[in-house]
Amino acid sequence: MKTRLSEVQTFLDRTPFARFLGMRCEMKDGELIATLPFQDKFLGNVAINALHGGCTGAFLELTAIAGVFLESEMKQPPKPINITVDYLRSAKGEDLYARAIVHKLGQRMASVRAEAWQGDDPTKTVTALQAHFLVSDAG
Amino acid sequence: MSTGESQNEMLLEVMQAHASRIMESVPWAQALGLRLTRLEKGRAFAKVAWREDFVGDPDTGVIHGGVLTALLDNLCGVCINTALTRPKSMATLDLRIDYMRPAEKGRDILAEAECYHITRNVAFTHAWAYHESRDKVIATAAGTFALNDISRWASGNAAMEMASKLLGGQS
Numbered sequence: 001m002k003t004r005l006s007e008v009q010t011f012l013d014r015t016p017f018a019r020f021l022g023m024r025c026e027m028k029d030g031e032l033i034a035t036l037p038f039q040d041k042f043l044g045n046v047a048i049n050a051l052h053g054g055c056t057g058a059f060l061e062l063t064a065i066a067g068v069f070l071e072s073e074m075k076q077p078p079k080p081i082n083i084t085v086d087y088l089r090s091a092k093g094e095d096l097y098a099r100a101i102v103h104k105l106g107q108r109m110a111s112v113r114a115e116a117w118q119g120d121d122p123t124k125t126v127t128a129l130q131a132h133f134l135v136s137d138a139g
Numbered sequence: 140m141s142t143g144e145s146q147n148e149m150l151l152e153v154m155q156a157h158a159s160r161i162m163e164s165v166p167w168a169q170a171l172g173l174r175l176t177r178l179e180k181g182r183a184f185a186k187v188a189w190r191e192d193f194v195g196d197p198d199t200g201v202i203h204g205g206v207l208t209a210l211l212d213n214l215c216g217v218c219i220n221t222a223l224t225r226p227k228s229m230a231t232l233d234l235r236i237d238y239m240r241p242a243e244k245g246r247d248i249l250a251e252a253e254c255y256h257i258t259r260n261v262a263f264t265h266a267w268a269y270h271e272s273r274d275k276v277i278a279t280a281a282g283t284f285a286l287n288d289i290s291r292w293a294s295g296n297a298a299m300e301m302a303s304k305l306l307g308g309q310s
Binding site (some may be wrong): 015018041053055083090 | 168232295
C-alpha cells in the first residue's frame, strides 16, 4: 500500500491541475487523506469568505481519482463518467481535507464517494461527491 | 409591461453593461480565466481558454473535469440572476456533471447555462460545455441553487451589489 501511495503522489505531482490546486495525499490510520492547503484564489464569495463550489468539487474529484488509483493497479488515471456534488455547508476560506470511499471497483466501472471537511471534525461533512469512473486501462 | 418584467429588463441591462465585473469579483473564476461572453434573459454564455496547468491527464493533455465544474457551476449561478427581478446571492445546493467526451488539447471551451425554473428559495439550471456548438458537448450540468437576499447574505460580487442598489434593493 505504501508504494502504491507514492505512485498516487507521483501521479498528482505530474498532473498539472493537481499542482495548480496544490493538493497532497497521505495515509492516516490506514486511510487516504487528501489535503488542500488554503489559497486566496480558491474563494468564490469574498464577502462571506467562502470557497468556490468549483474548487471544492475539483478537489473532491481528484480525491476520488486518488482513491480509485490507490485501490487498483491502474497505470492511467480513471476517466470520470459523471459526478454529483452535494454542498452541505458553506466551505470557509481555510484548509480543506477529504477522504474517498470506493464503493465498487469493477472491471470497467468504479463508484466512489468523496467527503470533505474542515477543522478537526471529519464527521462534519462540508461537501460530498458521488462519482462514476471508467477504470479499464484499455479505455 | 408588468413591473416584474421591466425590473428584470433593468437588471439584465445592468448585468450586460457590467458583464466583465461579474466574474472579476470571484477569485476562483479569475484564477481560471473564466470570461462571460453574453447575457440574455435566463441564459448566460462564457469561455475559458485551454491552459497547460488545467491538464488532468499528463499523457493526453486532456483538461481536468474540475475546470468544467467551476465553469458550469459559476455560469449556472450567473444565469439565474438574468432571470430575476432583483439580484440575489446564491449558494449551490447540488451540481451534477456528465462528461460526454474529453476536451481537445489546446482548444477554448465555450459554455452556456439556462435557468429553467425559479421558486422563492430555489433555482433550477442546466448547462453545456463544448468547443463549437451544443451538438457536440464535452459536458452537461444540472445544478440547483438556494437563493438568498443580498441584504442578508452578501453576494461577494461588486457588480451584483451595485445592480441591487440601482434597482432599489434593501442591501
